[in-house]
Amino acid sequence: MWSLSPAETTALLLSLKVAFWSVAASLPFAVALAWVLSRLSFPGKSLFDAVVHLPLVLPPVVVGYFLLLAFGRRGAVGAFLEEYLGITFIFRWTGAALACAVMGLPLMVRAVRQSLDAVDRGLEAAAATLGASPFWVFASVTLPLILPGILTGMLLSFARSLGEFGATITFVSNIPGETQTLPLAIYAFTQVPGGDAQALRLCILSILLSLAALMASEVLVRRATVRAAGRDA
């Protein structure tokens, strides 16, 4: 009873894969967006800020539907990517990762932006007087100092991905072995008679997974914070 069935293992591994890639792919965008929101001021910034945060407040099904319109076979972006780069999102696990990435992006942007706002600009100026170009200032001063924020953001986005349901099922449907992540598998079991016990097993698995992720990140963030604060670890 403690070992996982092959179908459960498939759903678990798929969930982890989708969550991992959604975090990895959205990280550069999240850091860039956070930097723009924290450091630049331009007309229409508050509208831009609102658009970035939209997935946080929209019903997930709306996000999924728009992804379907844009990245579907006949969608503007989807057709282009398929024709020129051979990348398909629709009904693939990559599409599930994209849906999770979009849903998790605002969480990551918020966390990174908060730590960017807290960075002492004087330190960046000091590094510049020592000969560091803007790129090197960012790489050697800003980035290490916002590492706790980045880790927090990655964790939030990872956890959000493990739990993503609405946008994923709308965009890439519920295909076992391809797009059926844990929440979708749980949903599938609740739809068939006698599936309650198996749904419960997957629910417990979800809880354990989320707990492990939270605790691991707590350790990482604490270490990074100590480092960034300049205390001897």
Place this chain on the structure above:
Amino acid sequence: MLEFDVRCRVGSFALDATFATGSGVTALFGRSGAGKSTVLNLIAGLARPQSGRITVEKRTLYDSAAGIALPPHARRVGYVFQEGRLLPHLTVRHNLTYGRFFANGRNAVLGFDQAIELLGIGHLLERRPGALSGGEKQRVAIGRALLANPEVLLLDEPLASLDAPRKAEILYYVERLRDEVRIPIVYVSHSLDEVVRLANSMVLMSEGRVLGTGDVREMMSRVELRPYLGRHEGGAVIEARVAGQDLESGLARLEFGGGALEIPDVEALPGEQLRVRVRARDVSIALSRPSGLSIRNVLAGTVVELADDQGSSLDVRLDLHGTALLARITRKSASDLGLRPGLPVFALIKAVSIDRRSVGYA
């Protein structure tokens, strides 16, 4: 050689300053809000002027007419900030070598080992900035700026956030630095003690303008600058050689062009050159050489000028055979004695009025 000629407006504050510095330490002196730190930020490229020109050793850092404005990282300016600004995520060693990484190939101002020895920070290398005291932080910050091989070193009140013992400690290291490195040093301060101890020349600033520049001794004896140099602390600076130490009485005998001074508790060896600030309010004037007196320093000289002052007291500038001395006396005394330019007088200075803070190495 640093040449600075800039106009700049930040909010309601306007800066319009022109000066040039030679080698050695140039003090930027003035009250807070005079624009001293703004000048440093303009040199380092951390602030943008409206117009003007800044050059270091004939290299143009900024020239509004020619459209040149180098970014901070290309200016080769070593900047020691008031609060140190060490990179918290790096060890002391990596803070020190941070600038060296970008300065590859440039002539080294100091070697790594030499800098560590000079600043006494060898035992801190593996520590992180968060674990350092204020004085240690500033020493590391100075080393870090020097090891980036700059062409000019800017120090922005590096002692401001330190307590008195730490101040003395850093002053000692900056003094050693002044004698060891060949690049010009610009030292921002609002403390006359520090200026007199460290600086060769001085730029006096007030409300965004330069009131005067020149040799520290010459500037300190200019009566018209007295209001800006501090009524209570101001006074002439005398450079003198230690002729001998009397261990029994604890008095050092210092000789200079205008005579000799006896000063208590001077930690210097015979033959060393010292710089002594004699506060104007500690100098009395007599028409004849007095006798039966506890005052140990009686120096012959002549009156050069009396400051035209409105208050109850005024500054008298004396000439002691080529050395300038300022005396602050009441207007009433000046008229009772009949002081006028050219009159031979005696300057009286109590030995105990010259404390340790007023003495530095030349």
